[in-house]
Amino acid sequence: MLLSTRSHRPVPEDSLAALNRVLGDKAPGLALRARGTELDFAANVGLHQKIALSAVALLTTPRDLGRLKLCPGDRCAWLFLDESRNGRRRWCAMETCGNRAKARRHYARYGLKAQ
Numbered sequence: 001m002l003l004s005t006r007s008h009r010p011v012p013e014d015s016l017a018a019l020n021r022v023l024g025d026k027a028p029g030l031a032l033r034a035r036g037t038e039l040d041f042a043a044n045v046g047l048h049q050k051i052a053l054s055a056v057a058l059l060t061t062p063r064d065l066g067r068l069k070l071c072p073g074d075r076c077a078w079l080f081l082d083e084s085r086n087g088r089r090r091w092c093a094m095e096t097c098g099n100r101a102k103a104r105r106h107y108a109r110y111g112l113k114a115q
Helices: 013-026 047-059 094-109
Strands: 032-035 038-041 068-070 079-081
Antiparallel strands (some): 032 038, 068 079
């Protein structure tokens, strides 16, 4: 499942056909199919196209867009979707960027050299 209609009604056939015509012009082989109120990828769609459509869905969903964050870690440029309950996640992964930041603060606090 990629997209869900906001009206919770089935996707009209003519709308789906128009969308697939536009997609076919811009990205040959790309197509969507309706499954009730949801839109799904057709079987012949490649991985790159799925990623592109997922990115479009993410960037056009206000709730998700507000939770899209850039990791503040040194030498890290990862974007991540903050799915924490309170929306206060800071790092792309605590095991890497978060740990490094904690270690830097620890070394700075005690005047130690970072290893």
